[in-house]
Amino acid sequence: MHRLRILGMLAWRNLWRNHRRTFIMLGAVSIGAWAMIFMTALTQGMVNEMIRDGISALPGHVQVHHPDYRDDPNIANLLPASDAEIAATFAPAGFNAWSSRIKVPAVVTSEHDSRGVTLLGIDPASERGMIFVDYDEVEGRFLESAEDSGVVIGQKLAKTLETGVGKRIVLMSQDPDNDVADRGFRVVGLFHANVEAFEETYVFAGKKTIQTMLRVGDHVTEIVVLGDDYRDVEADYAHVLELVDGNVEVLRWTELDTYLGTMLAVMDGFVLIWVIVIFLALSFGLVNTLVMAVFERVREIGLMLALGMKPGNILGQILIESMLLLVIGLGIGNLLAWLTIKPLESGIDISIVAEGMAMMGASSMLYPQLRMEDVVLANVVVLILGFLASLSPAWRASRYEPIEAITKVD
Amino acid sequence: MTAVRCVDLCKTYRQGDQDIKALDHLSLEIAEGDFVCLSSPSGGGKTTLLNAIGGLDKPDQGEVYISGQRIDNLSKGELAELRLSLIGFVFQAYNLIPVLTARENVEFVMQVQGVPAADRHRKADEILAEVGLEGLEDRRPAEMSGGQQQRVAVARAIVSRPALVLADEPTANLDSKTSDGLMELFTELNEHHGTTFVIATHDQRVMGYAKRIVRMLDGRIVDDVEQNAA
Numbered sequence: 353m354h355r356l357r358i359l360g361m362l363a364w365r366n367l368w369r370n371h372r373r374t375f376i377m378l379g380a381v382s383i384g385a386w387a388m389i390f391m392t393a394l395t396q397g398m399v400n401e402m403i404r405d406g407i408s409a410l411p412g413h414v415q416v417h418h419p420d421y422r423d424d425p426n427i428a429n430l431l432p433a434s435d436a437e438i439a440a441t442f443a444p445a446g447f448n449a450w451s452s453r454i455k456v457p458a459v460v461t462s463e464h465d466s467r468g469v470t471l472l473g474i475d476p477a478s479e480r481g482m483i484f485v486d487y488d489e490v491e492g493r494f495l496e497s498a499e500d501s502g503v504v505i506g507q508k509l510a511k512t513l514e515t516g517v518g519k520r521i522v523l524m525s526q527d528p529d530n531d532v533a534d535r536g537f538r539v540v541g542l543f544h545a546n547v548e549a550f551e552e553t554y555v556f557a558g559k560k561t562i563q564t565m566l567r568v569g570d571h572v573t574e575i576v577v578l579g580d581d582y583r584d585v586e587a588d589y590a591h592v593l594e595l596v597d598g599n600v601e602v603l604r605w606t607e608l609d610t611y612l613g614t615m616l617a618v619m620d621g622f623v624l625i626w627v628i629v630i631f632l633a634l635s636f637g638l639v640n641t642l643v644m645a646v647f648e649r650v651r652e653i654g655l656m657l658a659l660g661m662k663p664g665n666i667l668g669q670i671l672i673e674s675m676l677l678l679v680i681g682l683g684i685g686n687l688l689a690w691l692t693i694k695p696l697e698s699g700i701d702i703s704i705v706a707e708g709m710a711m712m713g714a715s716s717m718l719y720p721q722l723r724m725e726d727v728v729l730a731n732v733v734v735l736i737l738g739f740l741a742s743l744s745p746a747w748r749a750s751r752y753e754p755i756e757a758i759t760k761v762d
Numbered sequence: 763m764t765a766v767r768c769v770d771l772c773k774t775y776r777q778g779d780q781d782i783k784a785l786d787h788l789s790l791e792i793a794e795g796d797f798v799c800l801s802s803p804s805g806g807g808k809t810t811l812l813n814a815i816g817g818l819d820k821p822d823q824g825e826v827y828i829s830g831q832r833i834d835n836l837s838k839g840e841l842a843e844l845r846l847s848l849i850g851f852v853f854q855a856y857n858l859i860p861v862l863t864a865r866e867n868v869e870f871v872m873q874v875q876g877v878p879a880a881d882r883h884r885k886a887d888e889i890l891a892e893v894g895l896e897g898l899e900d901r902r903p904a905e906m907s908g909g910q911q912q913r914v915a916v917a918r919a920i921v922s923r924p925a926l927v928l929a930d931e932p933t934a935n936l937d938s939k940t941s942d943g944l945m946e947l948f949t950e951l952n953e954h955h956g957t958t959f960v961i962a963t964h965d966q967r968v969m970g971y972a973k974r975i976v977r978m979l980d981g982r983i984v985d986d987v988e989q990n991a992a
Contacts, residue, residue, distance in 0.1 A: 355873075355874060355876075357873070358870070358873045358874065362859070362861065362862075365861035365862070366861055369860075369861060652859055652860065655853070655857070655858075655859065656859065656870075657838075657842065658816070658818055658845065658851055658853075659845065659846070659851060659870065659871055659874070659918075660842050660843065660845040660846025660847070660849075660871060660874055660875075661842060661846075661874060662838075662839045662842045662843070663838055663839065663842070664839070665874075753819075754818045755813050755818040755819045758818075758853060
């Protein structure tokens with residue numbers, strides 16, 4: 353302990369022996385740490401938006417279906433339990449949010465045109481906050497109950513069909529006996545979505561109304577559960593498995609939307625690679641600084657060895673010096689990152705590239721996300737790799753022969 | 763009891779295409795409490811012998827014993843431990859750690875030894891006063907003259923009362939008055955604490971304080987005489 357104290361003191365004072373070099377290196381570490389964290393926050397913000405949009409485009413975090421439904425999303429592949437039984441099981445289960453729906457392919461026809469769509473029979477009360485539609489932003493109104501007889505379509509679809517609020521359209525699908533099931537609806541609302549494709553694809557109607565139209569009694573095609581964090585759905589997944597019998601398929605969102613699931617994994621990997629790449633650039637400066645510091649102190653190191661300091665202590669002193677440099681640099685870098693990210697958390701307008709973002713399934717606002725895990729990752733990577741990069745000059749310093757070092761001529 | 767025993771030491775350096783014999787089958791015994799000056803012309807081998815005794819340099823051949831313990835076959839770590847516990851060093855130049863104050867330089871060895879802080883401060887201040895540096899405790903080496911720096915180095919070498927002090931031209935950068943003061947301090951430590959001194963020098967004034975003078979030439983001992991201290 354007493355040796356550690358003197359090693360720490362020597363390391364600290366040696367650090368400030370050459371102020372300019374230390375400040376330059378601190379600047380490099382700080383900017384590197386800032387860049388790591390800031391870019392990671394931007395990336396995570398974008399990924400977060402894309403995944404949240406993706407999840408709110410109906411998958412939720414966990415879904416339950418008939419085992420054949422995903423291969424053939426036909427109304428015949430209903431969940432075996434009735435909606436009342438599902439409600440009795442899921443309502444007291446304590447999920448953050450859950451809902452049951454009918455989701456089938458359908459054709460919508462106006463007096464001008466027709467389009468293939470995905471028809472969703474929902475209970476608007478239980479879907480609030482789960483789906484991508486902001487009820488309050490709907491032109492007209494959103495559905496008011498599961499028995500609502502109106503439909504809400506996207507603004508883009510309304511334009512295609514040349515229809516609007518108050519006009520009538522016809523929805524057509526199949527019932528479980530493969531007979532045509534159709535019905536006329538009045539458009540009560542037009543929704544806006546961040547992703548334009550959603551406005552063209554989805555049509556919302558009351559669940560009970562659609563059950564009646566499709567002649568499926570009190571049955572639905574899927575149950576959707578929303579947990580607290582899309583990154584950690586295992587607990588909810590396990591809970592759902594406990595609630596349902598074996599005749600249904602239970603899937604996480606990463607399995608339902610493999611593109612988004614893969615993207616999340618790729619982005620996490622990208623963050624690590626980004627952090628390592630920046631560190632590699634930094635490490636050249638770090639190693640150079642330490643090599644120069646050791647080179648300038650050869651005689652001093654020889655003197656300390658001659659006075660009875662062990663080679664391991666010399667190694668320790670150089671490593672402490674490197675760690676001090678990194679810790680101070682990281683501290684400044686973290687502070688800079690926090691100061692620059694916090695004001696931007698309310699969103700960065702990137703509408704200039706909105707079309708490109710929409711193609712990726714992201715909105716035109718970017719919300720940087722400062723995650724503790726990413727900050728810790730950046731700091732730990734820098735400290736561990738910094739330690740490893742410092743080993744070489746520290747090892748060389750500890751290997752000096754005392755008398756050769758003391759008698760070294762500048 | 764023998765403080766230092768060297769048996770048949772050989773050390774050859776290569777300089778250009780020439781082999782220089784710094785130690786040539788040299789054997790020497792120094793008793794505990796002795797005060798020995800090694801004297802030779804430049805290149806005579808006295809510094810090489812001093813370094814071999816201090817475990818700073820390994821002989822090509824022969825054995826070195828300190829307080830009965832063979833040291834020429836010890837590892838770097840074991841030698842460091844031995845120097846820390848038994849030997850005080852004073853080098854001719856570049857003796858101090860530049861980032862430490864005079865007091866901290868004196869405390870350095872004690873701190874590595876694990877001496878409690880209060881003891882360290884007290885001993886450091888006492889010894890600095892003894893070598894005439896009272897009031898300069900908080901100065902860094904760059905703020906002191908060469909002579910003051912050398913006195914700090916001497917203070918550091920003797921502060922933990924090592925059994926053996928090895929000094930290489932300790933008065934080379936000192937004026938005659940300071941040199942005398944330093945040698946009187948060495949003499950006092952030798953007489954009152956039984957510290958063994960081995961000093962490499964060609965300063966006649968320093969040799970005047972020695973109990974024994976070993977003269978060397980080309981790595982060999984050519985004369986070894988006892989004398990009364992001045």
